[in-house]
Amino acid sequence: MAKKVALLQGNTACAFGALYAGCNFFGGYPITPSTEVAEVLSEELPKIGGKFIQMEDEIAAMASVIGASLTGQKALTATSGPGVSLKQELIGYACIAEVPCVIINVMRGGPSTGMPTGPGQSDVQQAKWGTHGDHAAIALVPASVQEIFSETVRAFNLAEKYRMPVQVLYDEIVGHMRERIEFPEPGELEVINRTEPTVSPEDYKPFDPSFGDVPPLAAFGSDYRFHVTGLNKAADGFPTTKANLVDDEQRRQIRKVDGNQPDIELNEEYLTEDAEVIIFAYGSTSRSARYAVNELRKEGIKVGLFRPITLWPFPEKRVAELAKQAKAIIVPELNLGQMILEVERVAKGTCNIVGINRVDGEPINPGQIIDQVKEVK
Amino acid sequence: MAYDYESHIRPGKLPHIWCPGCGHGIVMKGMIRAFDACGLKKENTAIVSGIGCASRMNGYMDYNTLHTAHGRAAAFATGVKMAKPEMDVIVVGGDGDGTAIGGNHFIHACRRNINMTYIILNNMIYGMTGGQFSPCTPTGDKASTTVYGNPDPTFDIAKLAIGAGATFVARGTAFHAAQIDKLIAEGIKHNGLAVIEILDDCPTTYGRRNKFRSVVDMMKRLKDIAVPVAAAAKMTPEQLEGKVLTGILHKEERPEYTEQYAQVISRAKGA
Numbered sequence: 001m002a003k004k005v006a007l008l009q010g011n012t013a014c015a016f017g018a019l020y021a022g023c024n025f026f027g028g029y030p031i032t033p034s035t036e037v038a039e040v041l042s043e044e045l046p047k048i049g050g051k052f053i054q055m056e057d058e059i060a061a062m063a064s065v066i067g068a069s070l071t072g073q074k075a076l077t078a079t080s081g082p083g084v085s086l087k088q089e090l091i092g093y094a095c096i097a098e099v100p101c102v103i104i105n106v107m108r109g110g111p112s113t114g115m116p117t118g119p120g121q122s123d124v125q126q127a128k129w130g131t132h133g134d135h136a137a138i139a140l141v142p143a144s145v146q147e148i149f150s151e152t153v154r155a156f157n158l159a160e161k162y163r164m165p166v167q168v169l170y171d172e173i174v175g176h177m178r179e180r181i182e183f184p185e186p187g188e189l190e191v192i193n194r195t196e197p198t199v200s201p202e203d204y205k206p207f208d209p210s211f212g213d214v215p216p217l218a219a220f221g222s223d224y225r226f227h228v229t230g231l232n233k234a235a236d237g238f239p240t241t242k243a244n245l246v247d248d249e250q251r252r253q254i255r256k257v258d259g260n261q262p263d264i265e266l267n268e269e270y271l272t273e274d275a276e277v278i279i280f281a282y283g284s285t286s287r288s289a290r291y292a293v294n295e296l297r298k299e300g301i302k303v304g305l306f307r308p309i310t311l312w313p314f315p316e317k318r319v320a321e322l323a324k325q326a327k328a329i330i331v332p333e334l335n336l337g338q339m340i341l342e343v344e345r346v347a348k349g350t351c352n353i354v355g356i357n358r359v360d361g362e363p364i365n366p367g368q369i370i371d372q373v374k375e376v377k
Numbered sequence: 378m379a380y381d382y383e384s385h386i387r388p389g390k391l392p393h394i395w396c397p398g399c400g401h402g403i404v405m406k407g408m409i410r411a412f413d414a415c416g417l418k419k420e421n422t423a424i425v426s427g428i429g430c431a432s433r434m435n436g437y438m439d440y441n442t443l444h445t446a447h448g449r450a451a452a453f454a455t456g457v458k459m460a461k462p463e464m465d466v467i468v469v470g471g472d473g474d475g476t477a478i479g480g481n482h483f484i485h486a487c488r489r490n491i492n493m494t495y496i497i498l499n500n501m502i503y504g505m506t507g508g509q510f511s512p513c514t515p516t517g518d519k520a521s522t523t524v525y526g527n528p529d530p531t532f533d534i535a536k537l538a539i540g541a542g543a544t545f546v547a548r549g550t551a552f553h554a555a556q557i558d559k560l561i562a563e564g565i566k567h568n569g570l571a572v573i574e575i576l577d578d579c580p581t582t583y584g585r586r587n588k589f590r591s592v593v594d595m596m597k598r599l600k601d602i603a604v605p606v607a608a609a610a611k612m613t614p615e616q617l618e619g620k621v622l623t624g625i626l627h628k629e630e631r632p633e634y635t636e637q638y639a640q641v642i643s644r645a646k647g648a
Contacts, residue, residue: 025460051459051638056485060452063445063482067456070443071464075456089378093446220423220441221461227387227436229444238436308551312395 004183010034010175012080013145014104014168015044017152018076020184021191023102024050025073029057029083032116032173034106034353058086065101066094070228072194072219074156076105081123084130084167088127091165098207098217098253100159100194102152103167106175107283107334109361118361119172121283122335126310127167134250136257138248138264139167139312141282145179150189151309157192158264161216162256169311171334173284173310173363197224206237207249213256217283257313266309267318271297275304277373278326280319282308285332288316290362293370305371311339316346323347328376332356332364352376378625385409385419385441394433398580398592400551403438403496405434407549407557407575408469414562416518422465425454427474429575430500430505434469447477451486454493462635465565473498474512481487487541490569491634496561497534497572500579507583518542519586534574539627541595544569550576552599553623563625569633576603576621 008016017035019027026045029036042052055061058079065075079087084105094101105122107113123130127139138158142151151168159166182233196343197204197216210213215235218224231239232246242247257264271293272278280287286307296303300360306329307323308315323329323343328351331340338357347353360362412422422440426432428447435442441464445453450468458466468486474499475483484555486495501507502520510520512532520527538546545567557575559596564565566569578584578595606624609617 019471025456027456027459043645046638046642048427049642049646053455054640055452055455056481059449060455060482060485063449063452064456064459065445066445067458068454068460070455071457071460073460089446090449091410220443220457221421221464223420225439225441229436229443230446231444253425 003185006181008145008181009036009178010145010148011106012040013149013181014078014152015040016183017149019048019193019232020042020104020149021074021153021156022191022193023074023076024048024301025065025068025075026052026077027055027068028077029055029059029061029076029079031080031083033060033108033175034078034080034104038105041076059082059090062087062090066090066097066099069099069101070220070223074160076102076104077368078106080106080108081110081120084123084126087133092135092137094132094165094254095131096230096232098163098257099165100163100217101165102155102159104152104167105167105169107169107171109359115361117172119284119363120334120359121171121285122338122359123169124311124335125338127169135255136164136254137167138162138164138310138311139255139310140309142168142170142309143283143286143307145174145177147309148174149181150184153189153191157190160194161214162260163194164192164256165216166301169284172183177266178251191335201225204237207233207235209248209252213252213259215234243337260312264310264313265315267315268307268309270305270307272304272306274321275302275325276327277301277303277377278322278329279303279305279369279373280307280329280331280339282311282339288364288366289369291366292373295370296367296373297347299376301373314342314346317345320346320348323350326351328352329356330356330369330372330376332369334358334364378643380397380407380410381405386437392438393437395430396581398578398595398640399430400500401431401434401498402550402579404496404557404575404577407554408496408557408561411561411565414558415565417465417565421463422467423457424467424469425450425455425457426468427470427472427479429471429503432474433469436559448474448477449482451473451479451482451495455486455489455491457489458493458635459638466493468493468495470497470533471504472501472513474496474502476512476534484537484541487538487543487570489571489634490542490544491596492568492570494561494564494571494573497574498577499534500573500577500583502579502583504579504582506587521582535572535626538572543572543627544629544631545571545625547572547625548574548621548623550603550623551578551597552563552596553603556623560625567628569631601633616641
């Protein structure tokens with residue numbers, strides 16, 4: 001049977017991806033260029049008995065999402081740079097309290113109000129380091145409308161599986177462009193739900209490490225009742241300042257991502273096998289990079305594209321291998337050099353690393369990348 | 378027979394963090410009696426708090442408890458209530474938490490008229506951080522950050538709540554302990570956003586700086602300034618100078634938010 005296809009905007013695909021994943025709660029606040037996600041869900045969620053609420057500010061939107069998730073809902077918010085800055089407080093809360101939720105960041109220029117209608121990729125380090133304190137981070141960076149759909153589904157899966165906030169970052173170009181999308185059939189993409197406790201309510205501890213690095217999460221309003229706090233806590237969920245208990249909990253929360261990187265990591269490689277020059281590119285920038293690779297290959301230049309789809313945790317192992325293989329890695333970004341720092345960190349000086357950077361609200365075009373490859377080759 | 382508070386308290390979680398003479402425990406006992414009176418089920422009730430001394434209360438209480446970030450309790454609670462309207466949702470916190478950093482969430486919870494009960498313990502100071510002035514510290518009073526006297530005007534929490542659209546607003550004091558549970562119970566029974574302000578004392582960080590020689594002096598203050606609304610109706614403006622009205626200050630019926638959203642769902646499904 002022919003699949004259902006449509007010409008869809010990236011933000012609309014995000015909303016439908018969320019619904020496919022089982023999202024039944026959206027808490028948001030209007031902000032360009034992400035607002036279409038909220039608009040579509042305000043229309044679609046009540047049709048399935050889901051809830052949409054437009055909160056009084058970005059922080060409240062994040063708070064409502066965490067509150068809803070604790071009742072067992074799959075909860076989403078969508079925003080852009082200034083909103084993500086405000087949400088950092090409670091992204092940290094979702095980290096320490098281990099509450100599954102998904103945050104969409106349609107990236108625009110910055111800092112501050114910046115360029116609301118222009119694309120940017122300048123929130124990529126913030127996705128890892130934005131909230132205070134040590135914490136694990138998962139961030140996904142889709143590069144097409146189809147991929148926004150599938151990565152939104154995967155973001156919910158990872159959030160529920162690892163009991164943590166997951167961010168999906170795509171720049172305004174991908175968020176607002178329209179492309180053909182094939183809607184996956186129900187069951188075609190995996191949909192993961194959180195693990196619920198099986199112990200008796202009396203024995204339930206919301207952070208019990210005897211169940212592994214991701215302890216089961218009960219729902220408020222079920223037979224279980226428990227305490228949730230943003231303070232450092234012990235396995236029973238209550239605050240503690242005992243050094244060993246605080247240390248155990250903090251390290252477990254980091255380990256649940258670090259220890260499962262192969263499950264979380266997703267990359268695409270294009271003609272990297274024999275490549276002497278690698279382009280490390282994500283989001284809209286990777287589309288220009290792919291075009292550049294095709295053009296350069298016509299001239300016999302051995303160049304390939306490495307495209308992270310999971311940006312955090314960073315694909316350290318594979319980038320280190322490519323750094324050994326290649327003479328140079330080129331890192332085009334719509335910022336003044338953010339992920340290049342990670343590439344340099346893992347390459348450890350084994351190859352030449354060059355950035356291409358734009359923050360003027362214009363995309364990086366293939367010509368810029370082609371010129372740079374020819375220069376380093 | 379003594380009232381059974383113990384069955385509402387989590388085993389092993391006491392003693393509490395509050396100082397001797399603090400009224401928060403009096404309010405907690407009032408809350409427990411109100412929960413009993415309203416027949417709240419532990420599994421079906423969420424107590425949501427922010428940050429501060431008052432916000433530590435829910436950690437002691439054997440319910441679903443959500444100790445959130447500073448000021449954000451009403452916003453978290455809105456998420457809980459919206460997602461599961463069948464749950465009873467109680468918000469508890471202090472004056473700084475609710476009306477300064479959480480002021481925006483507070484007024485919008487009032488505006489939505491979402492069916493929750495917001496209990497604000499107003500001790501007129503940031504106690505946990507050592508006594509900085511809050512929006513509820515009286516003008517001229519001393520705090521650790523107003524050593525020359527507080528230049529700021531003060532919020533009247535009840536007026537703020539009424540102005541923002543809360544449909545049930547009441548005020549009690551930690552001195553009038555027997556009234557607390559009745560006000561809270563009325564608030565829980567009310568279908569909409571109920572704000573119950575309890576005037577409280579902080580002998581450690583407010584009293585010492587403001588010439589209250591003892592906890593008894595602070596309690597006497599609460600006794601002296603409180604005037605029940607019925608009694609106030611018979612008093613002159615001169616007699617009411619420096620007094621604070623207590624009891625149910627405002628009650629109206631207005632559509633409740635989760636019920637309104639249920640209609641949105643019906644309309645969407647019918648469309």
